[in-house]
Amino acid sequence: MDKQDPATDEAIAKKAADLDIFNAEYNTNPGPIWREMRESCPFARTEKRGGFWMTTTYEDVQSLVRKVPELSNRQVSVVEMPEGKDLLGEHNTQTLPPITMDPPENIPLRRLLLPFFTPKAVETYRPFTEALCNDLIDQFIDKGACDGAVDYAQQITPRVISHILGIDPAQSDQFVEWVRGFIEYGFDDAELRAESNRHLVNFFTEQLAHRKANPGDDFISRMIGQEIDGEPLTDRVIVKMCVLTLAAGIDTTWSSIGSSLLHFATHPSDRRRLAAEPGLFPTAIEEMLRLHAPVSVGRIAMEDVDHKGTTIKRGERLVLNFPAANRDPEVFECPDEAVIDRQKNRHVAFGVGVHRCAGSNLARLEMEVALQTWFKRIPEFELSDPDGVTWAAGQVRGARNVPVRF
Numbered sequence: 001m002d003k004q005d006p007a008t009d010e011a012i013a014k015k016a017a018d019l020d021i022f023n024a025e026y027n028t029n030p031g032p033i034w035r036e037m038r039e040s041c042p043f044a045r046t047e048k049r050g051g052f053w054m055t056t057t058y059e060d061v062q063s064l065v066r067k068v069p070e071l072s073n074r075q076v077s078v079v080e081m082p083e084g085k086d087l088l089g090e091h092n093t094q095t096l097p098p099i100t101m102d103p104p105e106n107i108p109l110r111r112l113l114l115p116f117f118t119p120k121a122v123e124t125y126r127p128f129t130e131a132l133c134n135d136l137i138d139q140f141i142d143k144g145a146c147d148g149a150v151d152y153a154q155q156i157t158p159r160v161i162s163h164i165l166g167i168d169p170a171q172s173d174q175f176v177e178w179v180r181g182f183i184e185y186g187f188d189d190a191e192l193r194a195e196s197n198r199h200l201v202n203f204f205t206e207q208l209a210h211r212k213a214n215p216g217d218d219f220i221s222r223m224i225g226q227e228i229d230g231e232p233l234t235d236r237v238i239v240k241m242c243v244l245t246l247a248a249g250i251d252t253t254w255s256s257i258g259s260s261l262l263h264f265a266t267h268p269s270d271r272r273r274l275a276a277e278p279g280l281f282p283t284a285i286e287e288m289l290r291l292h293a294p295v296s297v298g299r300i301a302m303e304d305v306d307h308k309g310t311t312i313k314r315g316e317r318l319v320l321n322f323p324a325a326n327r328d329p330e331v332f333e334c335p336d337e338a339v340i341d342r343q344k345n346r347h348v349a350f351g352v353g354v355h356r357c358a359g360s361n362l363a364r365l366e367m368e369v370a371l372q373t374w375f376k377r378i379p380e381f382e383l384s385d386p387d388g389v390t391w392a393a394g395q396v397r398g399a400r401n402v403p404v405r406f
């Protein structure tokens with residue numbers, strides 16, 4: 001790629017310095033700014049939101065994610081949190097094990113989580129997910145219109161996670177409010193975030209007490225009595241792992257389902273092709289994960305870290321932009337286009353390394369069932385109101401309103 005002139009590079013570095021990842025316009029179509037940054041200042045720094053470094057290339061993400069524990073997971077949010085203001089402090093009430101722990105401490109807890117999300121384990125959630133998707137479609141199919149994100153995508157994932165955790169799926173609306181308060185709206189509202197966190201912790205504390213008295217075969221019950229190095233898990237760790245599973249499993253996957261529906265509602269040739277060739281679902285889903293990867297994750301430097309001549313100073317934060325890495329032309333041909341039969345697709349939507357997504361098999365199953373069920377029953381659909389489309393801002397990007405007619 002030809003190098004641009006220094007004045008252009010400087011202008012783009014300045015633009016990056018002013019970039020607010022919570023800006024709605026940026027989130028609607030981030031591809032062009034990622035492209036500019038990748039070409040001119042691939043490891044840029046924004047001064048917004050307290051300031052942090054940002055990756056845009058596949059190579060940088062792959063190399064920085066391996067610098068553990070010096071680039072620590074203690075602070076996976078790149079925005080400063082209301083509690084635990086001293087980001088390097090030991091005590092941070094936002095901790096969500098194992099994602100906020102570094103090796104080796106995270107490893108045994110991660111091992112306890114993984115059995116719930118193996119390919120074989122997630123298959124057992126398929127019948128529930130299929131029935132749920134059909135029930136949801138029953139509620140709007142005769143109207144000939146719905147919001148594919150609100151009425152469909154956002155109803156699926158909280159209920160599936162509730163099912164896994166052994167909680168009445170009817171309580172999902174309540175969870176969704178707390179989870180969004182905690183990880184979506186709460187970024188701009190410290191009080192809301194703290195309050196939502198409290199609700200989630202209190203809720204799971206009560207659930208845990210209930211399971212101790214009435215054990216079942218669900219996630220929470222199976223965590224009770226688990227040991228690490230001969231010590232039983234504390235109630236606090238179990239509760240926080242439940243909060244993480246809920247928080248990590250809800251808006252991530254509904255973002256991907258919502259963005260996929262938006263893609264097919266606005267790309268009729270891809271929609272027609274997928275409807276006619278259902279054998280393409282596996283590659284189409286991977287392509288949606290690549291092109292509209294929802295998750296970027298933060299790290300904090302525990303010491304000065306050199307990255308290609310730039311020093312990330314102790315205490316500075318950075319964001320591993322997996323979605324931008326997925327559009328790196330060095331790795332993907334036609335990176336900003338959807339190629340639903342793309343064969344070589346080593347995307348990093350689920351992250352890389354020691355914290356790679358523990359729920360990726362579940363996310364894929366939910367996407368597959370949600371999209372296949374929709375396409376079987378509603379093969380023809382289109383956007384009804386382009387102005388009504390909205391995107392979530394921040395570290396989980398995805399379509400939040402997708403008004404469609406069929």
Ligand code: HEM
Nearest residue numbers: 098099248249252253256295297350351355357358359363
């Ligand atoms: C399309 C949907 C999803 C995407 C794109 C996604 C993405 C990610 C990414 C990028 C990470 C890495 C974090 C890091 O490097 O610090 C991660 C971690 C994690 N994800 Fe997902 N995720 C999705 C769905 C889910 C689901 C359905 C669950 C299940 C409950 C889940 C549970 C987790 C957990 C527990 C971790 C932490 C793993 C650890 O620290 O060992 N995710 N996810």
